[in-house]
Structure formats: structure tokens, C-alpha cells
Amino acid sequence: xDYKEKKVMTxxxxxxxxxLSERQIxxxxxxxxxxxxxxxxxxxxxxxxxxxxxxxxxxxxxxxxQTFEIKEMERRKRRKEEEAKRRMIRGQINAAFRLxx
Amino acid sequence: xDYKEKKVMTxxxxxxxxxLSERQIxxxxxxxxxxxxxxxxxxxxxxxxxxxxxxxxxxxxxxxxQTFEIKEMERRKRRKEEEAKRRMIRGQINAAFRLxx
DNA sequence: CGTGTAAGGAATTCTGACACG
DNA sequence: CGTGTAAGGAATTCTGACACG
Numbered sequence: 293x294d295y296k297e298k299k300v301m302t303x304x305x306x307x308x309x310x311x312l313s314e315r316q317i318x319x320x321x322x323x324x325x326x327x328x329x330x331x332x333x334x335x336x337x338x339x340x341x342x343x344x345x346x347x348x349x350x351x352x353x354x355x356x357x358q359t360f361e362i363k364e365m366e367r368r369k370r371r372k373e374e375e376a377k378r379r380m381i382r383g384q385i386n387a388a389f390r391l392x393x
Numbered sequence: 394x395d396y397k398e399k400k401v402m403t404x405x406x407x408x409x410x411x412x413l414s415e416r417q418i419x420x421x422x423x424x425x426x427x428x429x430x431x432x433x434x435x436x437x438x439x440x441x442x443x444x445x446x447x448x449x450x451x452x453x454x455x456x457x458x459q460t461f462e463i464k465e466m467e468r469r470k471r472r473k474e475e476e477a478k479r480r481m482i483r484g485q486i487n488a489a490f491r492l493x494x
Numbered sequence: 495c496g497t498g499t500a501a502g503g504a505a506t507t508c509t510g511a512c513a514c515g
Numbered sequence: 516c517g518t519g520t521a522a523g524g525a526a527t528t529c530t531g532a533c534a535c536g
Binding site for chain 2: 300302304
Binding site: 403404405415419434435436437 | 526527528529530
């Protein structure tokens with residue numbers, strides 16, 4: 293829906309935008325760090341969101357992290373966000389009950 | 394700067410996004426209705442802004458307008474916007490002067 | 495005028511592999 | 516593990532032209 297999430301770029305442009313080599317980008321896909329979609333012919337299509345993610349990955353690689361570590365960081369981050377969401381919902385439910393009492 | 398203005402898409406994706414044929418898109422470029430940039434190799438690169446413009450063009454073509462008419466409409470629109478801007482600036486200058494008196 | 499199409503060539507991307515480390 | 520590279524093939528795009536209208 294959002295422009296940022298639309299998979300529209302080929303790998304060459306993503307390479308220019310991120311400064312990463314095509315080889316690196318393909319490798320990060322193999323490691324499951326990004327998930328570009330494909331055209332019917334098989335060419336990868338990336339979103340601006342993917343580009344942002346790649347820049348973040350590049351920074352972490354520079355810090356000496358390994359791909360599997362980066363992947364785990366993302367997993368943890370996602371869990372934290374989900375937890376925060378659940379807490380918020382619980383809080384709102386509690387608030388609603390308090391109003392009824 | 395903005396994602397919307399970044400020239401990142403090849404003509405095939407633009408064709409999918411707009412429903413227009415590549416032929417039509419190239420023709421609208423020749424007529425000066427859109428101005429994609431080029432890669433070093435010569436392939437066209439479009440922005441989401443271009444895509445929006447193309448959808449607008451497609452609608453006007455369906456209404457029976459000719460390319461030069463569409464181009465003129467854009468010229469008029471731009472002039473109006475510039476006028477509005479000038480009016481606004483003048484208004485603010487006048488307001489500032491009134492405050493000093 | 496606006497668009498389809500076949501033609502030939504060039505740019506782009508793809509995969510699997512070898513290499514280094 | 517992460518990345519460079521040469522290899523061969525396939526998908527994508529490009530231009531100029533002919534066609535129709």
C-alpha cells in the first residue's frame with residue numbers, strides 16, 4: 293500500500309542506494325535478512341524498506357557482527373515490539389474495566 | 394530526498410503499476426509529459442511521482458485529451474501555483490509592515 | 495496523433511561454482 | 516563466514532522503423 297513497502301527496485305539500483313555490492317545483497321537474502329520479491333522472469337524486486345534494512349545491516353556488519361547475530365537481533369526486536377503491543381492492549385482493557393466499576 | 398521523488402524504477406515495473414504499455418510510457422516521455430532519468434547504460438529510471446503523473450495522464454487521455462493539451466494543463470497549473478505562492482509572500486510582507494506601523 | 499509490433503543489439507540480472515580465508 | 520570473480524544463459528530494455536488511421 294505504502295510506497296515504502298512496494299517492491300519496485302532492481303538490485304542494481306539498490307546497490308547504488310546502499311553502497312553494497314550485488315553479491316552482498318544476494319548473500320544477505322540467502323541468510324534470510326531481507327526478502328525481496330521476484331518478477332515473473334526471476335529478477336529480484338526491492339522496496340525502500342528493504343534499502344533501509346540493508347543500510348542497517350551494513351552498519352552492523354561493520355561493527356563485526358555476523359549475519360546470524362543480526363538476524364537474532366531482529367527477532368528480539370520484533371518480540372519486544374509485540375510485547376509492548378500486548379501490554380498496551382491489556383492496559384486499555386484494564387482501563388475500560390475500571391471505568392465500569 | 395523523498396522516496397516519492399527518487400528515480401528508481403525500470404519501465405517494466407512502471408508499466409505494471411500504471412497499466413500502461415511500455416510504448417505508451419516512452420511516447421509520453423517523447424512528448425515531454427514525464428522526464429525519467431537514465432542509468433549509465435541508458436535504461437530509464439522512474440519515481441513514484443512519475444507513476445502518479447502517468448496515472449493522471451492516462452485518465453486525461455481516456456477523456457479524449459491530446460498530449461499537447463495535457464501538457465498545457467500542467468503549465469497552467471504550475472503558473473497558478475506560483476501565483477498563489479507570490480500572493481502568500483506579498484501578504485506576509487504586508488502583514489509584517491502593518492505590525493511596524 | 496497515439497500505439498502496436500517485429501528486429502537487432504546492448505544493458506541488466508540470474509545461478510552455481512571456484513577461490514580465499 | 517562473507518565476498519570477489521569469471522561463465523553462460525536468460526530476462527529486460529533500448530532505438531528506429533513500418534503500420535494503421
